[in-house]
Amino acid sequence: MIELQGIKKSFGSLQVLKDITLSIPAHQVVSIVGPSGAGKTTLLQVMGTLYKPDAGRLTIHGTDVLSLNHKRLAEFRNRHIGFVFQFHQLLPEFTALENVMIPGLIAKAGTRATKERASELLRFMGLSDRLNHKPAALSGGEKQRVAVARALMNQPDVVLADEPSGSLDSHNKTELHQLFFDLRREFGQTFVIVTHDEELSQITDRTIRIVDGIVDTSTHEEPTTADTAPTL
Numbered sequence: 001m002i003e004l005q006g007i008k009k010s011f012g013s014l015q016v017l018k019d020i021t022l023s024i025p026a027h028q029v030v031s032i033v034g035p036s037g038a039g040k041t042t043l044l045q046v047m048g049t050l051y052k053p054d055a056g057r058l059t060i061h062g063t064d065v066l067s068l069n070h071k072r073l074a075e076f077r078n079r080h081i082g083f084v085f086q087f088h089q090l091l092p093e094f095t096a097l098e099n100v101m102i103p104g105l106i107a108k109a110g111t112r113a114t115k116e117r118a119s120e121l122l123r124f125m126g127l128s129d130r131l132n133h134k135p136a137a138l139s140g141g142e143k144q145r146v147a148v149a150r151a152l153m154n155q156p157d158v159v160l161a162d163e164p165s166g167s168l169d170s171h172n173k174t175e176l177h178q179l180f181f182d183l184r185r186e187f188g189q190t191f192v193i194v195t196h197d198e199e200l201s202q203i204t205d206r207t208i209r210i211v212d213g214i215v216d217t218s219t220h221e222e223p224t225t226a227d228t229a230p231t232l
Contacts, residue, residue, distance in 0.1 A: 082151030
């Protein structure tokens with residue numbers, strides 16, 4: 001699903017990613033852990049095509065994404081990659097339904113079909129009674145579920161999440177963690193999650209530890225083949 005070979009990324013004189021080579025299979029829930037400043041978020045943004053690496057090769061679902069021009073890369077990102085951020089990044093002037101519809105409208109999927117898909121996702125998230133609520137009227141857990149629904153709008157191959165439970169209380173955090181496995185089972189996406197949360201990293205199919213811009217192979221864990229959600 002995701003292949004990274006010799007990925008390097010610097011910001012000025014600071015080399016953040018030094019030589020990352022990874023293979024992430026389809027349909028897995030993978031966590032990326034490590035100390036602050038290790039390069040976890042930069043690596044996730046490279047995977048999401050938001051940053052272009054200085055060197056290396058990135059293949060997603062068989063596509064050499066670094067060879068795409070700006071327009072084709074934006075189209076690929078919209079259709080094949082979903083993003084979930086720590087602080088939701090919902091547009092405050094739009095309802096939950098409208099926020100979820102945005103990626104579909106960008107992809108020109110048609111207003112009616114996009115609305116039906118967004119409504120279906122929000123119902124799956126347990127938010128059927130919150131479709132017309134704006135973010136200010138939603139709880140933290142509800143906002144994050146809306147953000148996850150938005151990430152799934154275009155049925156992406158992979159969902160990338162950066163500290164998705166970092167702003168949630170323990171109850172909502174546990175529910176969100178369970179949701180990732182429910183979604184993998186229901187829709188078949190690959191999830192790659194940057195997290196400091198030990199509870200989440202211990203239950204993912206695979207944990208990748210990044211230290212000083214490289215993969216820490218001393219704690220390398222082989223991926224599991226479990227298709228069911230763990231007991232939280």
